[in-house]
Amino acid sequence: MGTQQVSAPSRASSRVPGRVTAFGVIHVNAVHTSRFTIVGNHLAQHRELSLTAIGLAVHIQSLPDGAKVGIKVLADRFPESEARIAAALRELEEHSYLERTLVRLPGGKLVTRTISYNQPGGSQAPTAAPRPPAEPTRTASVPATPPAPAAELETAELPAPEAAPPAATVAEPAPAPAPVPPPPALPPPPLPEPQSPDLERHRVATDLLAGLRRDHPRLLLGERDVRRLAPAVVAWLEREATPDAVRHALTTGLPHPLKQPAALLAHRLASLLPPPLPDLPVPDVIHPIQDCTGTCKRVFRAPEPGLCRDCRREARARDDTEAPPAADAQAQAA
Incomplete structure (x- = not known):
């Protein structure tokens, strides 16, 4: 007969002592004392x-x-x-x-x-953590001395009692700081107003707002909101913004979920209002081509036919040389 192997275990040991299961997950839980989060x-x-x-x-x-x-x-x-x-x-x-x-x-x-929110629908503000109970005050105990014999009590003076040490105090934790309230929301900017009434632009603005739901079902506006927002769209059209440009500015990058479509459109119409277009520069006047009526027959640009610049200069010089002196002119007049 073979020798029995006494060192081999009789069965395979479980990695988790005391917990044996045929299938499924086995939890090995350790107690966290720091850096942990509670999740429901x-x-x-x-x-x-x-x-x-x-x-x-x-x-x-x-x-x-x-x-x-x-x-x-x-x-x-x-x-x-x-x-x-x-x-x-x-x-x-x-x-x-x-x-x-x-x-x-x-x-x-x-x-x-x-x-x-760690709990859906929770809206409670964080409260201060409960204060741990204070530990009882601990005082130092003075060991009792055995009583002296009666003969010694008559002649020996009693020792002065030792002062008890001060009681040990336990520092209380500082109260948790109060939650800081969020900053108050600023009032929405006013809606832009058109400079002058224009029935055609008002009709285009009303059709644009009412038709937004065709491409974006979430932008379903009531009739009252359409009448309230139409003048702001007219102000955009007055500044030469096309209806397609207005529609693109109002519908690009919609948030999800969209709870108040009228408030979102009012905010965009007020905050994204484009500035007026600058005036176009006045083009330079280009005069027609004229033929010089002098001897040079040069071509130049002028509003009317006549002499060119050089011929006018020569004519002025010729007139100056041919004119009589002032003294001669006075003598001839006398």
């Missing part, structure tokens, strides 16, 4: 979000306040293209995990403010 299963196991959108939402939730989360910044950080990142951001907006709004700064610059 409603996001991690979302049925309608793509895997790119879920990963992007987790990354945004892990960033500190004030971090940049623009499309170009995220495209430089991850291997996905700008188109995939933009589509993922739109998914998160549709499912209320993100909110992106345009905010006008005091200097007039427009910036995008992004708000990330």
Whole structure:
């Protein structure tokens, strides 16, 4: 009989002791004490979000306040293209995990403010963290001395009691700073007004606004909004902007989702109003070609036929030489 191999294990050991399963994932969880983010299963196991959108939402939730989360910044950080990142951001907006709004700064610059929600529909402002309970005050204990014999108590003086050390105090954590409210939104700029009434331009402006929904169904305007925005379009037409140019300025780069189409068109009509075209320079007058009536028969340009410049100079010199002196002229007159 062969010798029994006592060093070989009787069965294969499990990599996870105490947890054996036939199939599926096995979790090995470690307790995080720093640098971690809490993510709800409603996001991690979302049925309608793509895997790119879920990963992007987790990354945004892990960033500190004030971090940049623009499309170009995220495209430089991850291997996905700008188109995939933009589509993922739109998914998160549709499912209320993100909110992106345009905010006008005091200097007039427009910036995008992004708000990330770890719970869809959440709008609560962050509250201060609860203050941990203060530890009890600890004092130093003085060990008791054994009582002296009665004979010694009569003659020996009692020692002065030692001063108790000061109680150890526990520093309380500073309260969390209050959340800074966002800057107040500036009032929208006024709509431009036409310089003079023009029924034909007003008709073109009304047809342009009412017909935007043919190419962009999201730009469906009510009749009241069309009447309110038509004078602003007339102001563009007065400045020699063609209807196609106005339509291109109003429909290019529409945000998604578009919640208030009339407010967006009013903002673009007021902020993108083109300046008036400068006056065209007056062209130089070109005179017709004339033949000199003098002896040179030179060709020159002049409004009427006559002498050329050289012949006029010779005629003036000839008149000066043939004229009598002033004294002779006075004598002849006398």
